[in-house]
Amino acid sequence: MASGELGHHNGLPTTVIVTTTLAELEKGAGHAVTAGGTLIPMSDLIRMASHAFHYLCIFDGNGIPLHLGRSKRLASPGQRIVMLAKDRGCTAPGCTASGYQCQVHHATLDWKRGGNTDIEDLTLACGPHNRLIENTPWTTGKRGDGITEWIPPPALDCGQSRTNTYHHPERLLAPDDP
Ligand SMILES: [Zn+2]
Structure with missing residues (x-):
């Protein structure tokens, strides 16, 4: 990747997006998750990070992005990096498309209809x-906890799930998952 000859994908230079928790990073053990859904051992992540351009995206306990910092300026949209780290993949219920197959979508109001580009308003959706x-x-809309929900038209609303846990299996284990 350091060669700079690998081109671009959906507006970002070839990049590895990895999410983990501070606790696992400090322990140097456990796994991180890429935007493609691949588990990476923490030792490999730390080794890869030693020669990478670093972005740091911090979320609060409810998945709301609080901060995006970067170690070096890149001509690429930071918003997409936040979305890859937060949503990991398409947010439509049951969709298995990984973050690499997704575009940034305005969750609450499409920009063509007056939506803004605040980071809290954006989400990932496949083509x-x-x-x-x-x-x-x-x-689509955003729940209070920042998770994107997909709202069917009334005729198709049979009580199905409105959120996608495929890319976030940890949410299924959360004790207070609504
Ligand atoms: Zn999808």
């Missing part, structure tokens, strides 16, 4: 799900 929002009565 087909972006088109579902653009071309059908389906809508």
